[in-house]
Amino acid sequence: MAGIRIENVTKSYGSLSVLKDFSLEVADGEFVVFVGPSGCGKSTMLKILAGLEEASSGTIRIGGRDVTDLAPGDRDIAMVFQNYALYPHLTVRNNMGFGLKMRGMDAAQIEMRVMNAAKILGVDHLLDRRPKALSGGQRQRVALGRAIVREPQAFLMDEPLSNLDAKLRVHTRAEISALHKRLGVTTIYVTHDQIEAMTMADRIVIMKDGVIQQIANPDTMFRKPANLFVAGFIGSPGMNFLRSPVTTMGGAAAVRLFGHDVRLEAPASLAGREIVVGLRPEHIGAGPGPVTFEITPRLVESLGSEKYIYVDVPEENRAQIDPADRQEEERRADTIIARLINPDERSAGERITLSFDPAHLHLFDAKSEVAIQ
Amino acid sequence: MKSRFSLDLARPSRRHWLGYLLLAPAVILIGLIIVYPLFVSIDLSFQNVNIARLDQPRRPFTIANYERLFTSPDFWNAVWVTLKLVVIVSLFCFLIGLGTALLVNNKFKGRSLARLLVALPWAIPEVIAVVIFAWMFDSSFGLMNWVFITIGLIDTTVNWFSSPNAAFFVVCVTMIWKGYPFVSIMMLAGLQSIPEDFYNAARVDGANSWQRLINITIPSLMPVLGVTLVLVMLWVFRDFSIIYVLTGGGPLKATQSLSIMTYEQAFSFFRMGYASAIGIVTLIVCVVASRLMIGRAPDNI
Numbered sequence: 001m002a003g004i005r006i007e008n009v010t011k012s013y014g015s016l017s018v019l020k021d022f023s024l025e026v027a028d029g030e031f032v033v034f035v036g037p038s039g040c041g042k043s044t045m046l047k048i049l050a051g052l053e054e055a056s057s058g059t060i061r062i063g064g065r066d067v068t069d070l071a072p073g074d075r076d077i078a079m080v081f082q083n084y085a086l087y088p089h090l091t092v093r094n095n096m097g098f099g100l101k102m103r104g105m106d107a108a109q110i111e112m113r114v115m116n117a118a119k120i121l122g123v124d125h126l127l128d129r130r131p132k133a134l135s136g137g138q139r140q141r142v143a144l145g146r147a148i149v150r151e152p153q154a155f156l157m158d159e160p161l162s163n164l165d166a167k168l169r170v171h172t173r174a175e176i177s178a179l180h181k182r183l184g185v186t187t188i189y190v191t192h193d194q195i196e197a198m199t200m201a202d203r204i205v206i207m208k209d210g211v212i213q214q215i216a217n218p219d220t221m222f223r224k225p226a227n228l229f230v231a232g233f234i235g236s237p238g239m240n241f242l243r244s245p246v247t248t249m250g251g252a253a254a255v256r257l258f259g260h261d262v263r264l265e266a267p268a269s270l271a272g273r274e275i276v277v278g279l280r281p282e283h284i285g286a287g288p289g290p291v292t293f294e295i296t297p298r299l300v301e302s303l304g305s306e307k308y309i310y311v312d313v314p315e316e317n318r319a320q321i322d323p324a325d326r327q328e329e330e331r332r333a334d335t336i337i338a339r340l341i342n343p344d345e346r347s348a349g350e351r352i353t354l355s356f357d358p359a360h361l362h363l364f365d366a367k368s369e370v371a372i373q
Numbered sequence: 374m375k376s377r378f379s380l381d382l383a384r385p386s387r388r389h390w391l392g393y394l395l396l397a398p399a400v401i402l403i404g405l406i407i408v409y410p411l412f413v414s415i416d417l418s419f420q421n422v423n424i425a426r427l428d429q430p431r432r433p434f435t436i437a438n439y440e441r442l443f444t445s446p447d448f449w450n451a452v453w454v455t456l457k458l459v460v461i462v463s464l465f466c467f468l469i470g471l472g473t474a475l476l477v478n479n480k481f482k483g484r485s486l487a488r489l490l491v492a493l494p495w496a497i498p499e500v501i502a503v504v505i506f507a508w509m510f511d512s513s514f515g516l517m518n519w520v521f522i523t524i525g526l527i528d529t530t531v532n533w534f535s536s537p538n539a540a541f542f543v544v545c546v547t548m549i550w551k552g553y554p555f556v557s558i559m560m561l562a563g564l565q566s567i568p569e570d571f572y573n574a575a576r577v578d579g580a581n582s583w584q585r586l587i588n589i590t591i592p593s594l595m596p597v598l599g600v601t602l603v604l605v606m607l608w609v610f611r612d613f614s615i616i617y618v619l620t621g622g623g624p625l626k627a628t629q630s631l632s633i634m635t636y637e638q639a640f641s642f643f644r645m646g647y648a649s650a651i652g653i654v655t656l657i658v659c660v661v662a663s664r665l666m667i668g669r670a671p672d673n674i
Contacts, residue, residue: 102579
């Protein structure tokens with residue numbers, strides 16, 4: 001086990017730069033998740049860590065040892081691949097023992113370690129089968145097993161859950177977390193799914209276009225997103241964005257939302273700037289509150305325990321945010337979503353009262369998209 | 374309204390008719406040019422026929438052709454020559470084919486050109502290639518004698534086509550040259566179907582390039598390898614034009630394979646019943662050999 005230190009790593013293919021100055025320090029035993037939309041460079045960074053790709057510049061240290069120019073096999077890391085990369089011609093036992101055999105370990109010891117790992121993962125009854133005869137979840141476990149028998153300094157996981165169906169994914173997610181707690185091995189996990197990132201990570205590294213947007217633990221990521229991209233990426237449904245010029249009101253900054261002047265907990269010096277106000281769907285409540293407004297929902301979706309209310313945004317508040325930044329469904333700037341827990345019967349077309357607390361508003365500069373603290 | 378007797382093949386209950394209809398031309402063609410001659414040939418092999426004519430009455434049934442065949446040293450010589458050819462040519466075709474496939478599977482500039490060059494011998498008509506090889510191995514003005522003398526392997530010109538061993542060697546070289554591109558193309562297709570992540574996983578596991586070849590590439594190629602091996606062996610077994618044009622089966626029957634012997638008996642000595650018997654034995658050997666090989670192909674991939 002060891003910490004990992006990534007210093008100023010860049011990667012470019014010709015003139016195309018896919019990683020720009022990536023620096024990160026991972027503590028011993030930490031579970032770090034790289035998350036971002038496809039093409040953000042997260043998998044490239046993982047491959048550079050594994051030694052499968054060469055960094056254009058920068059250094060990588062694992063456990064204090066400079067491994068930047070070492071072959072993958074000499075880095076003492078294990079990797080779990082998205083499609084598991086189990087060898088179809090070998091049995092589960094030989095698949096798991098492959099790395100140890102390549103390192104010339106004697107057969108008895110390999111057998112012992114494979115048995116151990118198989119027991120931990122509950123695949124000891126499958127050892128003589130071939131990968132073809134396994135279900136998706138079992139293959140996933142065998143792939144994990146192949147990583148843990150090596151007892152490496154670090155695990156690298158490249159979207160290991162994306163080939164599983166939704167139910168199994170939730171289950172396996174919890175299992176990987178438990179496995180990490182049990183083994184305590186430094187783990188770097190790549191995913192495009194913010195829920196996986198939020199539920200598993202000690203720290204999240206959120207990336208876009210090869211640039212780190214924010215490094216923080218899941219709670220901080222949710223409460224204090226560093227910019228519009230992070231705010232929109234984390235949380236489901238994504239944060240609502242409303243645009244407004246800043247005015248002053250009683251010595252503090254204020255914005256105009258849904259025809260109401262809303263006083264912000266921010267200094268009056270903001271006045272005159274265009275800002276984007278972020279409001280999470282779950283922070284909009286039913287019934288009157290500090291800022292109350294009455295609307296006619298465009299659409300009401302019921303999920304049983306909660307309802308999503310789609311609300312039209314007044315023209316003046318529509319924020320033009322690049323929808324490609326949004327990972328989930330493409331949200332239009334003219335709609336916000338309110339997420340109401342255990343609401344009464346409501347349907348589209350009926351007028352309802354919604355409210356929110358200005359203390360929950362996130363403020364971002366409209367031009368630079370950076371959070372205003 | 375359509376008539377009750379219209380042939381509406383789109384109806385679900387009639388859909389299989391369409392299948393048979395589309396198969397019919399191919400089946401009839403194969404029946405006429407392969408199955409029918411095969412039965413004629415089996416029939417002939419049990420008769421004492423010299424020049425076969427379909428309008429002649431059948432001769433009496435006899436197994437004399439087979440009796441003669443299995444006691445003839447010429448036949449066993451041809452079997453031995455064919456076996457040697459199959460083993461040597463298949464082996465080298467595989468080594469060279471796999472080697473070139475691995476080479477041109479790498480990423481480098483001019484890869485398409487290299488792939489084309491590897492496949493080129495396959496595209497050259499067999500007889501033309503053989504005539505060129507016959508010139509190259511010509512004893513008085515051939516290229517090969519000059520090359521071997523220049524690099525010092527031999528000190529006098531070799532008469533390639535009058536020494537049994539040399540003639541056999543020339544036949545092997547020509548067959549390998551003509552045969553390896555097929556293996557190479559098949560192996561290349563096989564190589565490209567191996568997921569990159571298998572190699573990545575093996576590299577992370579610390580396997581060096583030799584270990585990756587032995588533990589991943591070769592096992593992943595096994596299904597293609599098996600089928601290709603059968604096809605190459607059958608090709609060597611039945612190939613006629615290379616040997617016929619180069620040596621005609623000589624000298625001293627050193628290159629007389631089963632197919633050359635069949636041809637010679639049928640069209641030089643006009644013993645068509647006897648030739649048919651050789652052909653049938655060759656066919657049985659081929660069927661049994663390929664059944665064994667395909668049956669052994671691993672079914673785990």
